[in-house]
Amino acid sequence: MKTNEYKFFISDCKEAIEKNKSIDISYDIEDISLRNFKSYNNAKKKSANLRQKYINHIDELLVLFDKNFTEFGLDINWSIDYNNLIEDLVKLFNDNKIKEVNIFESKLIKELGIIKNLKEEEFTISPQSKKCVIFEPRYAISQTGSLFLEFESAFExxxxxxxxxxxxxxxxxxxxKNLEDIEILSQLYSINKNKTNYVSLTSIYTPKTNKERNVELFIVDNGRTSLLESKEHRKALTCIDCDACxxxxxxxxxxxxxxxxxVFTGPIANVVLPFLETVDGCKHLSFNCVLCGNCTKVCPMNIPLTDLIIANRNMFFENRNMDYSDRYKVKVLKNHLISRNxxxxxxxxxxxxxxxxxxxxLTISRPFPKFAKETFSHLKSHK
Incomplete structure (x- = not known):
């Protein structure tokens, strides 16, 4: 791979490896999971099926949510990408003469570069302001038109x-779809993220109850429809950002x-970034994996991360996204691996x-692998 992104990636990897930090991939949530569920695996299966079902019917849920949320005079803004979102935010602020905003940083806020872009537009970022806030809810609930909010502190x-x-x-x-879905998903998130039972502070925001008018909701795509178009890769959209993988x-x-x-890192990044960003800029990430399967085993949404990483590799090969030299090597290896002779x-x-x-x-720091003098096939035939 000859992209600049790959060169920078390798450079940063070498820098990290040189630090010689200790590696710990032990993961034990058995005690806390047993305190919350009779069968943790059944809870995972139920939640994964629920999320997958909702992703498969996402268009119906969004239409229902739009109807229930806007019924009380509030607006939903649909943003294709971060450029579209920033343009809409700037227009909204100018129309309402807003010069100061309090932004609560989250993974999505970082992904969209909201703080940086608003600073460039000369808006003041005020961490304690109550005039205008930007906040990412955890979930939208289509049946009630509500938003499920999670907070880090009572002050927030x-x-x-x-x-x-x-x-x-x-x-x-x-x-x-339903408010009842929140409980099991929140438990799984808290167990895997922080090894706790529940998220500490939450609230259900419903327009019908609050009767506010100065409220705007932006629903963002930013490349996610590319994942949705693939029947297999859309499973990655069920991720709850628990970092278990x-x-x-x-x-x-x-x-x-x-x-x-x-903002996307680890195994889930290896799967989604070629879709959310560009294939050429992120294809190397799908080869940043030893296929050990640990991520797939622990994922509370049962996302088959290892299988999806392999699917990415196959897709890059079939679509000729790989460099010619890499494609040639893969082809030669494939021809040898499928031929008994x-x-x-x-x-x-x-x-x-x-x-x-x-x-x-590539093998300077470790010995080159040695092949056995006789294959299993030969040994079996000589018995």
Whole structure:
């Protein structure tokens, strides 16, 4: 791969590896999960099926939510990407003569670059202001037109709920059908994220109850429809951002966040970034995996992360997104791996082939693999 993104990625990885930090991918939530569920695996299965069902019927849920949320005079703004969102925010602020805004940073807020862009537009970011706030809800509830909000502190809750002008920003995939769905998803999130039973402070914001007019909701795509279009990859949209996959990933434990240069990091980034960003700029991430399967095992939404990473690799090969030299090497390896006659060749012949395909500089810090003198096929035939 010859992209600049790949070169920067390798450089940052080398820097992280040189720090020689200890690696710990132990992950034990058995005690707390047993205190909350009779069967943790059944809870995972139920939640995963629920989220997958909602993603498969996302258009119906969004239409229902739009109807119930706007019934009381509030507006929903649909944003295709971050440029579209920033333009709409600037226009909204200018129309309402808003010069000061309090932004509560979240993963989505960082993804969209809202703080940076509003500063460039010369708006004042005031962390304790109650005049105007920008906040990301956890979920939208289509049946009631409500928003489920999670807060880090009572002070944060006060600032948001008492703000004169509220702006909520939500990715379109974070929508549920019923209020009852919140409980099990919140429990799974808290157990895997923080090893606690529940999120400490929450609130249900319903327009019918609050009767406010200075409220705007932005529902954002920002590349997520690219995932939705794939029947397999849309499973990644059920992610609840609990970071369980990161905690058990040996590669992430070694390199950390920096090489990704994105708010998405770890195994989930290896799957989604080629869709959310560009294939050429992020295709190398799908090869940033040893296919150990740890991430798939611990994911509370049962997202088959390892399978999706393999699917990405196949897609890049079939669509010719890989460099010619890489495609040639993959093709040669594939032809040898599916041929029993070629696999049965003498060990020294296979070693020559592997050295030809894999540059020596990749094996400087470790010995080159040795092939057995006799294959299992030969050993079995000689018995």
């Amino acid at each position: 809750m006060e600032l948001v709920m008492e703000a004169e002008f509220k702006i909520f920003i939500l990715p379109f995939n974070n929508i549920l 990161k905690k058990v990933c040996p590669v992430y434990a070694l390199i950390g966040d920096k090489p990704y240069n994105n 070629k696999l049965n060749k003498q060990a020294w012949r296979k070693e020559i082939l592997l050295k030809f395909l894999i540059k020596r500089k």
